[in-house]
Amino acid sequence: MFKNLKNIEMPCFASYLIMISGLLNSGFCSLAQNRIVSSAPVSVEEIAGKYYFIFFIVLLPVIFKSDKLLNRFLKFVIVFFVFYTILFMAGDFASEAVKNNYGARFSLSSGFWIFSGGVIFFYVSLISREKKIYQRLVFQIISFLPFFVFSYYGFFSDFAVAIEFALNSKRFFAELKNHFYISYGSVFMACCLGVPLGIYLFRSGKNEKRVFYILNIVQTIPGIAFFTIMMAPLAFLSTSFLFLQKAGISGVGTAPAVIVLFLYSLLPVVRNTVEGLKVIDGSVIESGRGMGMKSSEIFFKIELPLSLPVILNGIRVALVHCVGSTAVAALIGAGGLGVFIFQGIGQGADDLILLGTFPLIIMAVISDRLMEFLTQISKPGVFGR
Amino acid sequence: MIEIDSVVKTFKGKKALRNISLKIEKSEICVLIGPSGAGKTTLLKMINKMIIPDQGEIRINSKSVKEIESYRLRRKIGYVIQGTGLFPHMTVQENIKVVPGLLNWDKKRIEKRVYELLELLRMEPEVYLKKYPVELSGGEAQRVGIARALAADPEILLMDEPFASLDPITRQKLQSEILRIQKVLDKTIVFVTHDIEEALKLASKTALLKNGQLISCKSPHELLSEDDEFISKFLGADKWLFRLSLLKAEEIVRPCRRVLCETDPVSPGMSGFFWVADEKMRFMGWIDLKDCKNRENIKAYDLMVKTRAFTGIVRDDSLKKALGIIIETGLPRLPVVDSAGILTGEIMAFDILRPELKSGDD
Numbered sequence: 001m002f003k004n005l006k007n008i009e010m011p012c013f014a015s016y017l018i019m020i021s022g023l024l025n026s027g028f029c030s031l032a033q034n035r036i037v038s039s040a041p042v043s044v045e046e047i048a049g050k051y052y053f054i055f056f057i058v059l060l061p062v063i064f065k066s067d068k069l070l071n072r073f074l075k076f077v078i079v080f081f082v083f084y085t086i087l088f089m090a091g092d093f094a095s096e097a098v099k100n101n102y103g104a105r106f107s108l109s110s111g112f113w114i115f116s117g118g119v120i121f122f123y124v125s126l127i128s129r130e131k132k133i134y135q136r137l138v139f140q141i142i143s144f145l146p147f148f149v150f151s152y153y154g155f156f157s158d159f160a161v162a163i164e165f166a167l168n169s170k171r172f173f174a175e176l177k178n179h180f181y182i183s184y185g186s187v188f189m190a191c192c193l194g195v196p197l198g199i200y201l202f203r204s205g206k207n208e209k210r211v212f213y214i215l216n217i218v219q220t221i222p223g224i225a226f227f228t229i230m231m232a233p234l235a236f237l238s239t240s241f242l243f244l245q246k247a248g249i250s251g252v253g254t255a256p257a258v259i260v261l262f263l264y265s266l267l268p269v270v271r272n273t274v275e276g277l278k279v280i281d282g283s284v285i286e287s288g289r290g291m292g293m294k295s296s297e298i299f300f301k302i303e304l305p306l307s308l309p310v311i312l313n314g315i316r317v318a319l320v321h322c323v324g325s326t327a328v329a330a331l332i333g334a335g336g337l338g339v340f341i342f343q344g345i346g347q348g349a350d351d352l353i354l355l356g357t358f359p360l361i362i363m364a365v366i367s368d369r370l371m372e373f374l375t376q377i378s379k380p381g382v383f384g385r
Numbered sequence: 386m387i388e389i390d391s392v393v394k395t396f397k398g399k400k401a402l403r404n405i406s407l408k409i410e411k412s413e414i415c416v417l418i419g420p421s422g423a424g425k426t427t428l429l430k431m432i433n434k435m436i437i438p439d440q441g442e443i444r445i446n447s448k449s450v451k452e453i454e455s456y457r458l459r460r461k462i463g464y465v466i467q468g469t470g471l472f473p474h475m476t477v478q479e480n481i482k483v484v485p486g487l488l489n490w491d492k493k494r495i496e497k498r499v500y501e502l503l504e505l506l507r508m509e510p511e512v513y514l515k516k517y518p519v520e521l522s523g524g525e526a527q528r529v530g531i532a533r534a535l536a537a538d539p540e541i542l543l544m545d546e547p548f549a550s551l552d553p554i555t556r557q558k559l560q561s562e563i564l565r566i567q568k569v570l571d572k573t574i575v576f577v578t579h580d581i582e583e584a585l586k587l588a589s590k591t592a593l594l595k596n597g598q599l600i601s602c603k604s605p606h607e608l609l610s611e612d613d614e615f616i617s618k619f620l621g622a623d624k625w626l627f628r629l630s631l632l633k634a635e636e637i638v639r640p641c642r643r644v645l646c647e648t649d650p651v652s653p654g655m656s657g658f659f660w661v662a663d664e665k666m667r668f669m670g671w672i673d674l675k676d677c678k679n680r681e682n683i684k685a686y687d688l689m690v691k692t693r694a695f696t697g698i699v700r701d702d703s704l705k706k707a708l709g710i711i712i713e714t715g716l717p718r719l720p721v722v723d724s725a726g727i728l729t730g731e732i733m734a735f736d737i738l739r740p741e742l743k744s745g746d747d
Binding site (some may be wrong): 128279281283284287288289290291293294297299302305306379380 | 400433435453456458459460461464466468469470471472473474483487515530533534543708733
């Protein structure tokens with residue numbers, strides 16, 4: 001028996017256990033007769049019938065070692081086949097419930113989230129083993145494509161989140177756009193100022209400590225407090241100067257949000273610009289000079305390309321942070337996906353909160369991956385082409 | 386030709402160079418040597434205006450470097466530094482292309498030049514062109530560094546401790562490459578090092594610096610014969626070994642006195658030390674006939690000590706190497722062979738220790 005233990009891959013085994021415990025949870029999903037009353041738990045047995053334990057057996061091969069690519073591929077297929085089958089069945093169950101009672105709300109709840117936690121753990125622990133980009137791509141397609149296909153054909157449209165989405169779809173896209181503009185716009189502005197500022201600090205060698213002192217203080221102010229602090233002076237400015245008011249700047253709304261997020265983003269951008277320039281080996285610059293490069297040529301041909309990965313990494317940190325923090329900005333009327341979250345909290349409607357958080361997470365992850373990708377391709381000498 | 390004319394440089398009140406004058410002729414390899422802090426690198430960097438002298442002047446081909454814009458000047462002077470300074474985000478090819486690119490050479494000419502240079506440094510272009518510096522060993526990287534410095538075919542090559550961070554074997558190989566390249570290309574090379582052995586191997590002229598002053602500027606031979614206290618201290622007791630490294634075996638070679646053919650019989654009356662060779666006089670080994678008395682019908686071949694360790698030294702080998710082999714084998718003398726392995730003479734251990742070798746020219 002202990003001999004066989006060697007063939008078990010521990011992360012996969014752990015994710016298997018998590019998935020099973022999720023499936024065994026009696027509150028896998030929940031059903032409420034309408035939006036206001038409290039909901040009753042729905043177990044996997046009710047959704048998938050009494051033979052649901054077959055899933056445990058189907059998932060079992062996942063725990064074994066998989067040094068071959070084909071085996072890993074099969075493991076992915078198994079896990080995501082089970083995942084989508086259950087989701088599909090839940091969707092079916094939801095349709096049934098809604099058909100009987102139009103106001104009914106069918107939500108995924110703790111058991112499902114534990115189960116998908118197991119799936120995500122499995123995904124994360126295996127995907128990192130695929131070094132080749134196209135292999136990764138295949139695995140990602142297996143994992144995510146069915147979700148989009150199923151949702152497109154309306155299999156999930158009777159979930160409470162989807163109903164909330166359908167009810168709010170116009171607002172949803174408006175706020176999504178808003179969220180994107182606020183977070184990306186702030187970071188873009190921070191780059192416009194931060195990168196030149198970083199270059200200046202590195203070049204002059206002066207003021208570096210002072211600037212970082214200030215930026216570090218800015219970073220320690222809690223988001224919600226910072227948004228509030230900005231309200232009073234901005235309100236004062238906008239009432240004192242008419243042109244500011246005409247430009248749409250006031251104590252509440254987008255302006256204070258963008259200013260705060262811009263200030264937050266400044267530290268990672270400036271710091272990474274300075275660090276990126278600092279870590280360049282002095283001998284590289286010296287040989288550039290010795291070969292007769294002018295200082296502009298040294299900057300554009302050596303310093304900038306070499307520090308670019310570090311700078312991009314700073315932008316990445318700023319971006320991910322900003323996408324998250326923008327949610328809080330909804331409190332001061334800036335809009336964004338936070339609107340749904342706070343509305344959901346206020347109304348005790350969990351599904352509305354999910355409507356805000358889901359796209360928020362996706363946006364943060366996509367931003368992170370995008371910047372990571374840009375960082376990777378910006379350092380040819382280190383990782384090969 | 387480079388003329389350094391009474392150059393003075395002070396860094397923050399500390400005198401780095403005190404009135405140095407030095408002439409470096411065309412096609413010379415001038416090695417600047419001295420302990421650290423002597424001002425070697427400072428002097429070198431003045432030639433391409435990386436450092437500007439406080440007083441004095443540097444002239445290249447009788448034209449003061451002050452009159453040439455520094456980036457123009459530097460593009461015409463090859464520059465190799467310790468740790469290569471290769472651009473890590475560029476391939477070998479792109480690294481070599483930099484200076485010709487700055488000089489706006491046309492693309493085809495640059496491509497051709499890259500191939501030429503890699504072949505000159507014995508690196509296969511197909512293998513190395515697309516590699517990044519991180520993928521190269523230290524020796525390969527510095528070869529690329531040299532190729533890059535030579536890219537625009539400069540007359541002058543400045544090398545600032547280029548091999549200091551390499552292992553001894555790679556360093557020796559690259560030193561030989563420099564000598565070979567110098568024979569082919571005929572550049573003027575200014576070379577900074579603190580490794581006296583490297584200096585003696587490469588230099589046609591050694592400029593010894595100490596505390597920003599030029600102590601001596603002579604050929605390596607003359608440097609070693611000098612009786613200055615600082616020089617003796619700088620070279621240490623190794624001075625005589627260095628001297629031996631500059632002397633060739635041919636200077637003390639003698640004709641072989643006692644040689645046996647491998648098929649010769651060894652008669653009972655014979656005694657002493659003999660070289661053994663085959664019919665074509667190719668060196669085989671040796672016999673020391675001291676304590677073997679009862680011999681009948683024995684051929685030289687049977688008694689011979691066969692050598693695997695060495696097959697003789699050639700006339701071009703240094704006496705330092707010869708001494709090393711004497712210590713290793715315990716032989717009182719060494720065979721000298723030509724390139725085909727044919728015995729042409731011998732050198733005696735006591736000749737190496739002869740006093741007249743120590744003093745001046747032979």
